[in-house]
Amino acid sequence: MAKSAKSPVQYLCSECGWSGPKWYGRCPECGQWGSLEEFRESSPAAGSARTAAPGRTARTVAAPLSSLSAQSAARPITQVAADAVTRVPTGFGEFDRVLGGGIVPGSVTLIAGEPGVGKSTLLLETAGRIARGVRADHRAVLYISGEESAAQVRMRASRIDAVEENLLLASTTDLATALALIERERPALAIVDSAQTIVSQSVDGISGGSTQVREVASALIDTAKSLDVPVLLVGHVTKDGSIAGPRTLEHLVDVVCQFEGDAQTALRMLRAVKNRFGPTDEVGCFDMSGEGIEEVADPSGLFLSGAGGGEAPVEGTCVTFTLDGHRSLPIEIQSLVTTSVLPTPRRAVNGVDTSRIAMLVAVLYRHGRINLLANDLYVSTIAGGLAKEPACDLAIVAALASAAKERPIARTTCAVGEISLTGQVRPVPRLEHRLREAARLGFTTAVTPTLRRPVEIPGLTIVQSDTLRDALAALGL
Structure with a gap:
């Protein structure tokens, strides 16, 4: 019995691209429900390699070897010209x-x-x-x-x-x-x-x-x-x-x-x-x-407040440096600590992960001896910046401690480091790149984790800290 031609109706998954001749409620490839849509293949153009001869079943017709041009023929990669693309x-x-x-x-x-x-x-x-x-x-x-x-x-x-x-x-x-x-x-x-x-x-x-x-x-x-x-x-x-x-x-x-x-x-x-x-x-x-x-x-000034280095520092603020691609961007973190009048203290954040704040408050209480568990905490960044990278932990804790103790951090001081549950200040990737950007913007002091190798950056004093208490002491908190 003659074999019937292939049906032009196919069903295509909009999620993974799977196609088949039968409709399913759930895609057999990715498992998504209701993602299969009907798809009709367009008829091949006349003269193309897929055009079947009259009276023959439609199938792919291989082009003769003599019709292959020199440009389309396969050749060793060493013979392909490596022309520079403009x-x-x-x-x-x-x-x-x-x-x-x-x-x-x-x-x-x-x-x-x-x-x-x-x-x-x-x-x-x-x-x-x-x-x-x-x-x-x-x-x-x-x-x-x-x-x-x-x-x-x-x-x-x-x-x-x-x-x-x-x-x-x-x-x-x-x-x-x-x-x-x-x-x-x-x-x-x-x-x-x-x-x-x-x-x-x-x-x-x-x-x-x-x-x-x-x-x-x-x-x-x-x-x-x-x-x-x-x-x-x-x-x-x-x-x-x-x-x-x-x-x-x-x-x-x-x-x-x-x-x-x-x-x-x-x-x-x-x-x-x-x-x-x-x-x-x-x-x-x-x-x-x-x-x-x-x-x-140079987007460095977008995420910093208008206060310059010559003005008096403000309590509850600390600057850190986060990576976005190859760029190191300064992020100013501001915090406000008030006495709570609610049964459950309020935690309001903007640009910072809420669960990360809860963890850092607990670490600050256990290893920094600063109790903020019963206070209302408000933490925010400047101009929609995101401080969700672990390298921003030290600056967040420093801003909270500065607001709680009412002691401002110098405008020319920044803090970069990840804080673990044990109170350790852990290294962060590409720290030297962040510090060089800090020196370029006029920062003179940087509180960081212990460096794996010595780094000297002109105009920048690097204060290395192993624990959270050492970092807070270096910041005057």
Whole structure:
């Protein structure tokens, strides 16, 4: 009996990318419930290697060996030319830092973030800056918007000063039209905003569904690789913060960046989650304003209060240094200790882990002989900074002790170290890097754990402490 042709209907898991011919309530691969969606494979194009001859069953037809070009034939890796790739600078030093030096030609970069965080503004201003610098080779920058009309994009470009002659705008939600524009213009950079709004007519599924997002991403990647045109692709996120669409979307693209920010502050952070052409531990800092986005090359002063070194110190504050990627950022921790009138003392924190505060208060009582168990405690950081790294323990305890004893810590003194349950001050990673940043910002004294090897930093006195009581004594507490 003749074998029937394969059904074009497949079921695709939006979480892990598993596909099969049968629907299940629970994905056999990742175990997620209700994640399988119907997917219809598009028919192969005429003349492709997958096109079957008339009267034959559809199957992959291998191309003859003589038809393989010299470029597509397999060859030893030693014979592959190692040409240096010229990256495209974005005009933002912070953006280039995250990408590893600029945008690689032919690459596809996915920029994801919360609604309203500034993804479109960042990319439109990037397009304007690149278009301003490509007038010599007459290659334009193409911005394709599926969310706004060309007039709306023009209004935003006027507000952020991104109106350039070489910046081309197009408003479409059709994938074929977007691909035709990229192929016709051959731009220095193509921006598609966003992957969830572009629809392919060759596959079924609603806009933003797993089937459509997968087809759109695959087509854009093929076009970018074949034409050597870099593409910046905007991606939406779900309620839990993950990138919307199938998980395979992150595997297909070359670079995945997360654009993060707090709605209450203007600070924006760009992190590389995946990068085939550079590091994944770099962080770019930006400042969001009504005139657009500005890069913050030195974000050290963002997380410190306005009091300078010449002013009188304030009780209940201590500065520490935390790592964010390769950067060492100062974080000022402020605390307030009051007498509680409630049966259960209040613990209010901002930018600090609540459970960590409970542990440090217990260690401070047991090994530091300072009893705060019956007090209301308020601990916060400056400008939305995060002090959740264990290296911030010593500064948190110092701020609490300073507020309880009403003894201020000098403005030029910082504290870095992790505190264990036994009252020991433990080493932290890349301590020397943190201390050099402290010396650069004008700090003269640093209370640290015992160093594994001698470190000399000009202008900085390092006070090493083995226990919590030694550290508090070094801080005058």
